[in-house]
Amino acid sequence: MKFDENEYTWDAPYFIGVKTIKEYCFPWCKGNPLSENTHLFQTRHEAEQAGFRPCKNCYSGIPFGAWEDHKEVVKIITPKEFSFKENLKYLSRSTNECLFTIVDNKIYRAIPIENESPLVEISAENDTNLTVRFFGHSKPKQKWLRAEVTRYIREWFDLETDLIPFYELAKSDPLLSQPVSNFYGLRNIGIPDLFEALAWGILGQQINLTYAYTLKRRFVELYGRYVDWKGIKYWLFPSLEEIASLSVEDLKDLKMTVKKCEYLIGVAQLLANGQLTKELLSDTGDYKKAEKILVKIRGIGPWTANYVLMRCLRFPSAFPMDDVGLHNSIKLIMKTDKKPSKEEILKLSSTWTNWESYATFYLWRMLY
Numbered sequence: 001m002k003f004d005e006n007e008y009t010w011d012a013p014y015f016i017g018v019k020t021i022k023e024y025c026f027p028w029c030k031g032n033p034l035s036e037n038t039h040l041f042q043t044r045h046e047a048e049q050a051g052f053r054p055c056k057n058c059y060s061g062i063p064f065g066a067w068e069d070h071k072e073v074v075k076i077i078t079p080k081e082f083s084f085k086e087n088l089k090y091l092s093r094s095t096n097e098c099l100f101t102i103v104d105n106k107i108y109r110a111i112p113i114e115n116e117s118p119l120v121e122i123s124a125e126n127d128t129n130l131t132v133r134f135f136g137h138s139k140p141k142q143k144w145l146r147a148e149v150t151r152y153i154r155e156w157f158d159l160e161t162d163l164i165p166f167y168e169l170a171k172s173d174p175l176l177s178q179p180v181s182n183f184y185g186l187r188n189i190g191i192p193d194l195f196e197a198l199a200w201g202i203l204g205q206q207i208n209l210t211y212a213y214t215l216k217r218r219f220v221e222l223y224g225r226y227v228d229w230k231g232i233k234y235w236l237f238p239s240l241e242e243i244a245s246l247s248v249e250d251l252k253d254l255k256m257t258v259k260k261c262e263y264l265i266g267v268a269q270l271l272a273n274g275q276l277t278k279e280l281l282s283d284t285g286d287y288k289k290a291e292k293i294l295v296k297i298r299g300i301g302p303w304t305a306n307y308v309l310m311r312c313l314r315f316p317s318a319f320p321m322d323d324v325g326l327h328n329s330i331k332l333i334m335k336t337d338k339k340p341s342k343e344e345i346l347k348l349s350s351t352w353t354n355w356e357s358y359a360t361f362y363l364w365r366m367l368y
Contacts (some may be wrong), residue, residue: 001166002356006259007040008245009061010064010065010066010067011064011066012028012060012064013027014027014040014041014042015027015040015042015043015044015183016029016033016038016039016040016041016042016049016100017038017039017040017047017050017052017062018031018033018037018038018052018055019037019038019039019179020033020037022051022052022053023052023053023054023055023056023301024041024044024047024048024052024053024054024055024060025055025057025058025329026055026058026060026064028058028059029055029057029058029060030057031058031326032251032321033058033075034192036342042285044060044061048279049057049282049283051267051279054144054147055202056105056144057144059103059105059143059144059147061147061148061151062147062150062151062154065077066150066154066159067150069143069147069150072133072134072139073131073132073133073134074131074132074134074146074149074150075129075130075131075132076129076130076132076150076153076154076159077129077132077160078128078129078130078157078159079159080128081091081162081163081164081167081184081185081208082128082157082159082185082187083128083184083185083186084123084124084127084128084130084185085105085127085183085185086185087157087185087186087187087189088102088105088107089352090183090186090189090365090368091107091189093368094209094210094213096210096213096214096216098213098216098217098220098235099220099235099236099237100220101232105123105124106121106122106123107120107122107123108120108121108122108234110138110226110227110234110235110236111120111152111153112193112236112237113140113145113148113149113152113265114145116138116145116146117138117225117227117234117236118134118136118138118139118140118149119133119134119136119227119229119234120132120133120135120149120153120340121133121135122153127185130153130157132149132150134146134149135229136229137224137227137229138227143309144216149195152192155190155192156190156192157187157189157190158188158189158190158314159187160182161170161187161188161314161358163358164189164360165355166180166355167180167184167360168352169352169355170359170362172317173351173352174252174333174334174348175333175334175348175359175363176352176359176362176363178333178366179329179333179362179363179365179366180362182365182366183362183365186361186362186365188311188314188357188358188361189311190311190312190314191311191312192312193237193312194271194276194277194278194281194312194313194348195239195240195243195267195268195271195307196237196312197307197308197311197312198267198300198304198312199219199237199238199243199264199267200212200216200265200309201300201303201304202260202263202267202299202304202310203215203216203219203256203259203264203289204307205301205303205304213256215254215256218253218254218255218261218308219254220235220236220237221235221240222238222239222240222253223238223243223246224236224237224358230324231309233284240271240272241268241272243264243265243272244265244269244272245294245344246265247259247262247265248262248265249329251264251265259299260299262298262299263298263299263300264299265296266297266298266299267299267300270297272365276293278312278313280293281293281294281309281313283312285316287309287315287316287318290305290313290315291305291306291309293319294308294309296304302320302322303320303322303323306318306320306323309357310357310360310361314355314357315357316354316355316357316358317353317354317356317357317358318356318357318360319349319356319360320360321345321346323360323364324368325363325364326345326360326363326364327339327340328367329363329364329366329367330345330348330363331364332366332367333363
């Protein structure tokens with residue numbers, strides 16, 4: 001059956017997996033593989049769970065109508081329930097952030113895509129649709145690379161999630177109604193790279209947020225790389241391969257505990273050896289199973305596991321119930337001095353099924 005891409009304003013009805021090259025395509029892709037070498041997938045998630053990558057010819061990793069490519073500029077179409085201003089406020093919570101900068105309501109950062117590191121400026125039209133401008137020496141000449149940058153940004157801002165059911169739920173919820181009203185359009189800003197998410201979780205264990213950002217900057221500036229443009233360094237997070245090859249002694253300049261150094265190196269080694277992958281955690285299809293895999297790893301407790309499942313794996317039911325920030329936010333909204341008990345939290349969250357992650361994120365936002 002033949003398809004004309006002009007018939008579709010948003011996305012394809014299904015995707016074609018090409019088994020010989022392990023890529024999945026839009027139905028209208030001009031690759032024309034033999035039928036015996038293909039497999040039909042209902043969704044791109046299903047294709048990727050099976051180990052297929054997006055096609056570099058038809059850019060199947062992004063919903064068809066979700067972006068416009070103008071070479072040096074890309075436009076990303078956002079849902080109605082999106083506010084660039086609210087997300088920018090969240091991203092501005094620390095002046096010590098080292099992986100991006102915000103100037104005049106625009107975000108500047110280097111984005112790691114395979115062996116490339118294109119520099120982007122992200123801004124918004126009327127607080128909604130995103131405009132991504134490429135600058136510097138690393139302007140991507142290939143459309144598939146611009147598509148991957150678009151995909152990264154969509155994942156970073158969690159643009160795939162339909163927030164309407166969450167907002168409907170929150171309207172009458174005693175804890176959520178206020179934060180949702182205050183921060184409408186805020187997204188669960190993610191950490192697409194699994195090693196970065198795990199490392200950030202480990203760095204932030206049992207210390208305040210300010211010092212966590214200090215540790216992160218030390219770590220990035222010691223072992224990360226950067227793209228230099230007009231005297232400004234745009235840093236990228238250290239590669240797991242480099243950290244896996246280090247010793248605890250190598251990390252002494254970070255000025256953190258020996259155990260945390262061991263945890264970072266251990267996690268990097270698991271990822272480098274392929275014993276832990278994003279696909280492995282996603283393939284479980286079950287938040288509790290993924291949590292069990294993570295907490296078996298030395299240095300990963302329930303808080304870090306749930307943090308990673310929230311911010312990287314996007315499990316909607318991830319719920320760091322013992323989080324101090326969550327408790328402080330509940331105290332703030334309920335106007336009490338006493339820390340909520342586990343039983344009280346379970347009761348208050350009983351209607352949040354499959355929205356625990358977003359509920360937690362919005363409650364955290366009340367503290368910034």
